[in-house]
Amino acid sequence: MLFVQAIQWILDGSHWSVVNFQAGIAQELADHLWISFVAVVFTAAVALPIGLFIGHTGKGRAGAVVIANVARAVPTLGLLSVLLVMWLAFPPTVLVFVLLGVPPLLAGAYAGLESIDRQTIDAARAVGMTERQILFQVELPLAAPLILGGLRSSTLQIIASVALVSNFGINSLGDFILGGLAANDFVQMTAGAILVTVLALLVDGVLAVLQRLAAPRGVSRGRGPSTARVRRLPVAPRGAPIPEGK
Amino acid sequence: MHRITRRGALGAAAVAAALSVGLAGCSSSSSLAGNGSSSASASGSAASGAAKTIVVGSANFGENEILGYIYGGALADKGYTVSYKPAIGARAAYLPALQSGEINLVPEYAGSLLSYLDKTANAKSGDAVKAGIDAKVGTLNAKALDFAPAADSDSLNVTAAFAKSKGLTSIADLSKAGAITLAANPEFATRPDGIKGLQSVYGLKNITFKAINDGGGPTTLKALLANQVQVADIYSTTPSIQQNKLVTLTDPKNLFASQQVVPIVSTSKATSDLDTIVNGVSAKLTTADLLDLNTKASGSSKPDYQALATAWLKSKGL
Amino acid sequence: MAWVLDHLDLVWSLTLTHVGLCVPPIVLGFVISVPLGYWASRSSAARSVLLTAGNIAYTIPGIALVVLVPVVLGLPILNPLNVVVALLLYAVAIMVRSAADAFASVAAEVRQSATAQGFAATQLFWRVELPLAGPVLLAGVRVVSVSTISLATVAALVGIPSLGSFFTDGFQRNFAVETLTGLVAVLVVAAVFDLILGGLGRLLMPWNRRRRLSSSAAKALSQPIPTTGRF
Numbered sequence: 001m002l003f004v005q006a007i008q009w010i011l012d013g014s015h016w017s018v019v020n021f022q023a024g025i026a027q028e029l030a031d032h033l034w035i036s037f038v039a040v041v042f043t044a045a046v047a048l049p050i051g052l053f054i055g056h057t058g059k060g061r062a063g064a065v066v067i068a069n070v071a072r073a074v075p076t077l078g079l080l081s082v083l084l085v086m087w088l089a090f091p092p093t094v095l096v097f098v099l100l101g102v103p104p105l106l107a108g109a110y111a112g113l114e115s116i117d118r119q120t121i122d123a124a125r126a127v128g129m130t131e132r133q134i135l136f137q138v139e140l141p142l143a144a145p146l147i148l149g150g151l152r153s154s155t156l157q158i159i160a161s162v163a164l165v166s167n168f169g170i171n172s173l174g175d176f177i178l179g180g181l182a183a184n185d186f187v188q189m190t191a192g193a194i195l196v197t198v199l200a201l202l203v204d205g206v207l208a209v210l211q212r213l214a215a216p217r218g219v220s221r222g223r224g225p226s227t228a229r230v231r232r233l234p235v236a237p238r239g240a241p242i243p244e245g246k
Numbered sequence: 247m248h249r250i251t252r253r254g255a256l257g258a259a260a261v262a263a264a265l266s267v268g269l270a271g272c273s274s275s276s277s278l279a280g281n282g283s284s285s286a287s288a289s290g291s292a293a294s295g296a297a298k299t300i301v302v303g304s305a306n307f308g309e310n311e312i313l314g315y316i317y318g319g320a321l322a323d324k325g326y327t328v329s330y331k332p333a334i335g336a337r338a339a340y341l342p343a344l345q346s347g348e349i350n351l352v353p354e355y356a357g358s359l360l361s362y363l364d365k366t367a368n369a370k371s372g373d374a375v376k377a378g379i380d381a382k383v384g385t386l387n388a389k390a391l392d393f394a395p396a397a398d399s400d401s402l403n404v405t406a407a408f409a410k411s412k413g414l415t416s417i418a419d420l421s422k423a424g425a426i427t428l429a430a431n432p433e434f435a436t437r438p439d440g441i442k443g444l445q446s447v448y449g450l451k452n453i454t455f456k457a458i459n460d461g462g463g464p465t466t467l468k469a470l471l472a473n474q475v476q477v478a479d480i481y482s483t484t485p486s487i488q489q490n491k492l493v494t495l496t497d498p499k500n501l502f503a504s505q506q507v508v509p510i511v512s513t514s515k516a517t518s519d520l521d522t523i524v525n526g527v528s529a530k531l532t533t534a535d536l537l538d539l540n541t542k543a544s545g546s547s548k549p550d551y552q553a554l555a556t557a558w559l560k561s562k563g564l
Numbered sequence: 565m566a567w568v569l570d571h572l573d574l575v576w577s578l579t580l581t582h583v584g585l586c587v588p589p590i591v592l593g594f595v596i597s598v599p600l601g602y603w604a605s606r607s608s609a610a611r612s613v614l615l616t617a618g619n620i621a622y623t624i625p626g627i628a629l630v631v632l633v634p635v636v637l638g639l640p641i642l643n644p645l646n647v648v649v650a651l652l653l654y655a656v657a658i659m660v661r662s663a664a665d666a667f668a669s670v671a672a673e674v675r676q677s678a679t680a681q682g683f684a685a686t687q688l689f690w691r692v693e694l695p696l697a698g699p700v701l702l703a704g705v706r707v708v709s710v711s712t713i714s715l716a717t718v719a720a721l722v723g724i725p726s727l728g729s730f731f732t733d734g735f736q737r738n739f740a741v742e743t744l745t746g747l748v749a750v751l752v753v754a755a756v757f758d759l760i761l762g763g764l765g766r767l768l769m770p771w772n773r774r775r776r777l778s779s780s781a782a783k784a785l786s787q788p789i790p791t792t793g794r795f
Contacts, residue, residue: 020436160622
């Protein structure tokens with residue numbers, strides 16, 4: 001069966017050093033992770049400050065939602081094509097994945113801050129905390145699980161999408177998928193898909209553990225982001241991530 | 247075992263056909279992407295009554311797309327109903343599509359086609375290649391028509407500076423170039439006349455491969471000029487070789503076989519009428535024409551491939 | 565610019581082809597996800613199984629899915645249905661989560677009072693739960709719509725025409741204008757679809773006028789959502 005053959009292909013030690021005269025799994029994995037890592041770091045550098053600003057002040061939220069949704073609609077393949085036609089290699093590549101990673105983290109950051117009970121913040125203000133103290137000592141710790149949830153989404157998407165760069169001659173796990181496609185080798189291709197998927201899920205798992213640890217004691221830990229409880233109020237939530245008229 | 251099962255359950259095929267007809271309804275024929283999917287051909291039954299309906303496929307690089315439009319255009323002029331599925335992908339993608347009847351005609355290159363059909367083939371001369379292809383092409387439910395005089399082979403190129411510093415003139419000289427990286431389309435890694443051939447025919451063990459999926463196009467060229475790779479597989483009729491004064495390494499051991507253009511047609515569609523039309527086109531197609539077409543295609547005005555094909559047909563009185 | 569004006573017919577026909585690839589997954593994804601999401605909102609076991617499956621599904625690189633679907637289904641490789649099925653899988657992966665959140669957002673008290681008024685189970689679903697879940701469902705469909713339209717471009721990598729054909733062709737020809745044309749076309753299609761969905765929402769849910777984004781919607785926004793040109 002295809003899936004079993006693909007697992008065997010991955011477990012074949014020789015494929016870790018060389019695959020069809022090209023970089024093997026080890027090298028492609030390292031390159032894939034490196035691009036992803038740099039992209040995640042830049043994503044955090046862009047999205048966190050903006051998200052925290054919006055969440056803390058409540059200003060600029062509508063604009064952020066619009067920008068995040070437009071970013072969401074930009075096809076990565078297209079953007080890579082455009083940028084790589086103009087320049088070659090690393091910097092534009094990373095830029096594309098930053099664009100991909102920003103919306104979820106941005107949303108996680110401001111949604112995290114907004115999810116905090118206003119009375120908690122009023123209390124902090126009443127005991128004389130400065131705005132900076134409120135942000136870093138009250139809001140940030142309380143919002144940490146949701147912020148990390150956003151980071152998880154960003155990372156997952158970046159890792160899954162970095163495979164695209166192989167179409168443009170840059171190393172990534174996508175080489176196995178494209179090479180398999182070109183050679184009609186479905187085993188290699190499935191192996192490539194499994195590698196990307198497993199890598200993404202593994203990294204996601206690590207971040208999920210961090211997310212759990214990040215929940216301050218005394219605060220309900222919830223059960224991860226997937227079990228987001230919804231307000232029990234008889235109010236029909238408006239619920240559009242994309243505002244009307246966009 | 248993991249080949250595509252082309253004739254799946256009848257039901258699935260029927261659903262597929264119904265849906266693709268629905269999709270085709272949304273798309274009118276066009277030059278770049280052709281007809282999204284053309285009627286019943288997608289369901290795999292090529293032997294329908296309408297033998298004068300032809301779906302022309304092509305590989306995912308410009309020259310081959312132009313060739314597809316040239317053959318298709320000639321047939322359309324003679325009353326055939328022609329639709330196009332251009333830029334399908336690599337040989338391993340479009341030949342199975344030919345086999346299943348999703349496409350009926352595709353312009354091929356003799357040597358590479360033979361090594362795809364017969365991994366052990368070592369025929370190098372035109373006649374031997376033709377005989378080899380004829381013996382095997384039936385497995386694709388297709389036949390090969392006449393070879394055109396035009397040839398476009400793989401060619402290994404290095405920059406003039408690199409050739410000078412390492413003293414390179416032929417592929418065999420690469421053995422003294424140290425550890426080098428070679429760029430080509432992904433299938434070059436698995437083709438018998440790709441890296442494997444470089445190893446077995448020329449004994450080259452010092453080559454790392456880098457797949458760049460643009461058919462020796464702009465990105466491959468950029469990588470070569472930036473010395474990210476030292477050798478690039480660029481098709482011999484590509485104008486960038488001359489424009490950038492690249493050195494094409496000679497191939498004394500004929501790793502790359504005779505690569506004359508040869509149209510392959512589904513047997514169910516190949517009537518003597520069609521063969522005559524297609525052979526008439528092939529007879530007038532020269533290597534100089536290919537270079538000229540490629541030069542025009544890469545020019546700054548980026549003309550449409552189909553327009554180039556039409557202009558060529560007109561210039562040849564076809 | 566001249567190139568674009570010369571090729572408006574091509575842009576239009578590829579846009580239609582692209583839309584043809586995207587509409588079935590968006591519509592079918594919604595139809596399939598509503599019952600699944602409802603089930604997930606009623607059973608925490610179903611919820612965790614469905615959402616985990618969805619999470620894994622959208623981690624699969626798109627191009628691998630597009631190539632493996634014909635192997636699994638036994639369809640010809642150039643059949644656009646392959647792309648439709650792959651997109652449908654992603655659509656369901658996102659939409660089930662939204663649907664589950666949507667039905668969970670209907671307060672238990674509301675359901676109980678409807679039951680007390682004598683609503684039968686089917687009536688309860690069609691006349692109470694579905695309308696109240698509507699806004700969050702709509703939000704989910706809008707996200708599915710945007711990501712499907714963007715994602716469908718990878719079809720071009722396997723020889724199936726879409727607006728992504730502009731990317732592959734433009735890249736091969738080193739022609740930025742063409743890739744940009746494709747990019748803009750994708751954004752325009754996504755925006756038009758979003759406007760249509762927003763309009764439909766107002767038409768079908770006239771009671772749901774501007775209201776502040778609820779916390780459930782805020783959470784939905786921060787959920788992992790597969791975006792854009794997934795490979």
